[in-house]
Amino acid sequence: MSYQVLARKWRPRSFREMIGQTHVLKALINALDNQRLHHAYLFTGTRGVGKTTIARIIAKCVNCETGITSTPCGVCSVCTEIDEGRFVDLIEIDAASRTKVEDTRELLDNVQYAPSRGRFKVYLIDEVHMLSTHSFNALLKTLEEPPPYVKFILATTDPQKLPATILSRCLQFSLKNMTPERVVEHLTNVLTVENVPFEDDALWLLGRAADGSMRDAMSLTDQAIAFGEGKVQAADVRAMLGTLDHGQVYGVLQALLEGDARGLLEAIRHLAEQGPDWNGVLAEMLNVLHRVAVAQALPEAVDNGQGDRDRVLAVAQALPAEDVQFYYQMGLIGRRDLPLAPDPRSGFEMVMLRMLAFRPADAEDAPRQTLKTVGISQATADSTPTVAAPVAPIEPEPVAAPGAVPAPVAPTANEAEGAPAKAVQAPDLPWNPLPVVEPEPAPEPAALAQAIPEPILDTVAEQPELTPMPTPVPASAVPDAPEVEPQVLETVVELGPGALADPVPPGHPGDFAPAGMDRDDEPPLDEDYYEPDLDVGAAYSYLDELASEATPALVAEPEVLPAAAPATGLALQWLELFPKLPISGMTGSIAANCTLMAVDGDQWLLHLDPAHSALFNATQQRRLNDALNQYHGRTLSLRIELIRPEQETPAQAAARLRAERQKDAEASIHADPFVLQMMQQFGAVIRDDTIEPVDTMASPTP
Structure with a gap:
């Protein structure tokens, strides 16, 4: 007799001989004893855990000659033929070798025939996940409503590959791995x-x-x-x-x-x-x-x-x-x-x-050895350096006034014995880049310049190229010098009934000149009147020249503040007149921050916000006057006073319109149904600083 391997010789013949898988066996035994049999079973698990063995035992249980029971006799012809693998009504199919839809159709064509010997015809499809999609689709209807004498038992090691339509038509049992015990x-x-x-x-x-x-x-x-x-x-x-x-x-x-x-x-x-x-x-x-x-x-x-x-x-x-x-x-x-x-x-x-x-050092048997010293400074390596003598804390010295002579300091013990003064390193503070020097009693002015050492840095590479600091000299050592006061030449340019005084530095080659010289005869430049760009931040050659020589503290135009009251009367007329004037640049910015206060024939009075006075001078007033003359076709006399307007200026009106447009745009975004849906479903957040009106109107201000 040929030798039979242990895996086949000791294959279980009944549920009582099964090792493990108690959770599966309990459900199957109760279903068989109560005659509650399903028409399709699916067993999943890794290789060698009993999927095929349980399927064959089920085939014996439903076809045993003693009846449907969970304990087949094992001696009848049906049980014997199933154990020997030659029972005609147990059809074992290897899905890995029969993946085509034609193979599945051939199988389904035989389903309609009744079993030859047994009570049920059992189809055991192993590795069912290898079937093609068309094969699964062809199997669906028969798997859902098979003939009453047909049972399907499917086995697979990869249930994730099975369609949900197959899983929903089967009773699924997951077999566990065997523990080493x-x-x-x-x-x-x-x-x-x-x-x-x-x-x-x-x-x-x-x-x-x-x-x-x-x-x-x-x-x-x-x-x-x-x-x-x-x-x-x-x-x-x-x-x-x-x-x-x-x-x-x-x-x-x-x-x-x-x-x-x-x-x-x-x-x-x-x-x-x-x-x-x-x-x-x-x-x-x-x-x-x-x-x-x-x-x-x-x-x-x-x-x-x-x-x-x-x-x-x-x-x-x-x-x-x-x-x-x-x-x-x-x-x-x-x-x-x-x-x-x-x-x-x-x-x-x-x-x-x-x-x-590196085992914990508190262990009694931990190996310990003396470490050799390496070339590392103890001041760097030790967290708690050894101090030879207590060091008194350094107290900040009082700051002497410019030109004052430092007060004499009492000499220390070393200095009393004739020892030279020692340089003490100052604390590492950003305002004290030089070491503090203990001064000697009553230093001479000539020796004071040599008492300040160079900055002490850690390495030579860190030494910067520094310009020597000027040595403070006592006031007594500096001879009296005649005081020179800067001369500022003030001129007044007459433009109509009003006058504007502008200080001009001596020798300035600009539009201002000393008394007796009239520079207003120069015609205005055409580009100042018809330049379409109204950007305040543009660079003007005139302003650059004036800023570099006469007014070095000029800053950007201040923010436009809201008006105290809406424009009415003459102020409203100025709002309507301003966009029609042929002005731009700095002249337009000055006019945009003015309001019309009085009109007496050809005498006009404007109020300008003092916050914008840095951009205002006689030339801007003259150009604005020329623009009014050109628009009205007659000669007007313009006077501008630096008084904050109480009613709305063109610049304030433009700022208000922009704010209203921005507010309307934000309200439109917040009320949009699609945006609200995104916020509700996905937790979206609206960033108001990224919203811009689509049709933003051009501002009348530069």
Whole structure:
């Protein structure tokens, strides 16, 4: 008789023989006992957890000659044929090899025929997720309403690939992975019945290598029996799997725990004889440290999945909790840096030596050695430098008035004995770039200039090229000099009944001239009248010349403030007249901030806000007067007084209109239905500073 592998020989024949999957078996047993059978089942899970086995047991339960029951007899012809894989009404289909829609249609064509021998015709479709989309669509109607004598059992390892239409038509059961404890327990029973000698450590190695699959565990056991000549021993299994001796990991950990550098390197040398994967060794050590940390927090939570529960508890009692966390973090970082090491073994050794060197210092057995001094300044290296003598705090000296002689300071003990004055480094303050010098009693004026040393910096590279500071000289040493007062020439330019006094510096070549010289005969420039640009920030050559020589403190035009009262009467007429005047630039800015106060024939009086007086001079008044003459076609006499207008000026009107347009635009955005929907559904926020009116009108102000 040919040999049958353990995975097939020990395949369960009934629900009672199943290992694990209690949550699935309970539902199936109750459904069979109560005759509440569904027409479609879906079993999901990784390989080797019992999907096909449960499907065959269901086929026996519904077709057994003793009746529908959860405990088939196992001896009737139906049960025997199903166990041997030759029952005609159990159709097992490999969906991975029959993915085309034509294969599915052929299957569905046979559904209409009644079963030949059994009570039900059972279709077992394995790896059903491999079917094509057209195959799933062709299967939908039959899967939803099959004939009463048809049962569908679907199995897959990847349920995420199944359409929702298939999932909704089936009862889905998710099978769990096998734990190492359950695998070892089952292997123990199997090898005991098979009369195969074994070691417990070898079974734990097989249980972990199976990775949750009972079929893989049985196949590895077959291989281990052949490798060990009829025996399952830990050394043979470890050699067969190429895994690391778990005890050697504890040897490295024990040497680390004892702080024994010699023992640590010796344990690593024994590990190197096996040619292990050092990254895997480090990962195994991290796994042990994790279990040790769990044992320290909750001892009963430590499982025996690797057969070393007692050793884990022993390490947990001997190793402080802070050391466990430190070693674990150091191992994680070392595993990340392991590929950067010259070779894996040296990288692993450095990780272990780093754990040994940087272990918490409060441990009694922590290695300690005297560190050699390096070329580092003690003032930089020590956080608490040793002070030979107490140093008195430096008190700020009173600031002397300009030209005053510093008061004499009482000499110290060293100075009384004839020692030279010492330079004391001042505090590092931004207003004290020079060191404070302890002055000698009654310094001479000539020696005072030599008493101020150069700034003391840390390095030569930091020495800037500084211009020597002027030495303060006592007032008595400076001879009296005649006081020179700046001469300012004031002129008055007559323009009509009003007059404006403007101080002009001597020799200024501008529009102002001393008395007796009339510069108003110059015709105004055409570009000043017809320049379309009304930008206040534009550069004017006249203003630049005036600012550089006569008025160095000119600033930008101040912000336009709202008016105290709306424009009426003459002020309203000025609002209507202003846009029609042929002026621009600074002249337009002056006119925009004026208001008309009185008209007496050809005598006009304007009030100008004093805040804009920096831009106003006789030339601007003359140009504004010329613009009025040109517009009215007659000669007018204009007078401007620096009085803040009480009624609205053109500039204030333009600012008010812009504010109203901006307010209307913001209100329109806030009331927009689409914007409100975005705010409600997505939490959008309106930034008012980014809203601009679409049709903003041109401002009358420059």
